[in-house]
Amino acid sequence: MINVALVDDEALTLELHRSYIERLDGFQVVAECAGARAALARIIEPDGGAEPIDLVLLDMTMPDGTGLDVLRHLRARAADVDVIAITGVRDADVVRQVVALGAAQYLVKPFAFPTFRDRLEQYRDYRARMHASAGEATQAEIDALLSALRPAVAAAPPKGLSPETLELVSGDVRLHGPASATETAERLRMSRVAARRYLEHLVDSGRAERVPRYGKVGRPETEYRWR
Incomplete structure (x- = not known):
């Protein structure tokens, strides 16, 4: 402590x-x-x-x-x-x-x-x-x-992404990840497509990563986990 x-x-x-x-x-x-x-x-x-x-x-x-x-x-x-x-x-x-x-x-x-x-x-x-x-x-x-003491410089959200919503999605991934775009969208009451755009931006900026979710027949679902 x-x-x-x-x-x-x-x-x-x-x-x-x-x-x-x-x-x-x-x-x-x-x-x-x-x-x-x-x-x-x-x-x-x-x-x-x-x-x-x-x-x-x-x-x-x-x-x-x-x-x-x-x-x-x-x-x-x-x-x-x-x-x-x-x-x-x-x-x-x-x-x-x-x-x-x-x-x-x-x-x-x-x-x-x-x-x-x-x-x-x-x-x-x-x-x-x-x-x-x-x-x-x-x-x-x-x-x-x-x-370890140098703060990471987050990439600026691309056009069409709100910094406020990005912060909400970031917090959701931290708290509930690994999580799919569908699950994130449902919790934040936004469209799955929009949630996926924010999640992909977090991946592109190095703040999150994609991980496969297995357990269902067919192609594994993509989840997002905070790095």
Whole structure:
């Protein structure tokens, strides 16, 4: 289980991110901090019996300090904790400094749950690979480890496909796959032809794959599974 600390001065944002974490496997919120000083105290000098923190979801703007201040202090103290910046700040210099200080991700507000989920799942994959590695790594293993934190760039939907519907189909495949175009269409109340177009786009963009479904006489039916 990955222990998460949420750091943000907005109560609604803390509540939202907590609800997002609760929808993910392998993560749990063990601390919520509304300011930079509270975050440093909880991470660096926790009370006796407090859960250790593995990952900090860190805002960049707070009344008593910036996320950069928190990140600099954590690195100066060699705190064994990973950081994902979650902020509305888009300034290139801030992004550069955050990356230079070793943040695993930089996520710009506002965003929907699927984006949040993808970044956290990328981090979980990276952490699992780190813990599984032992001895001398090959170049391929090093490349795979570094690429685990790089978000995949999804292909833009072709003309005639709606980004909103694409997100719905993506979520359906994640939840119910492997699934046929007919089954997806029935759940989302759309035509089978339309569902198949969206599913084929997911395959073309590398986000899903086709798998055969056997068990019936004749040609096997095509199913789609999230990669």
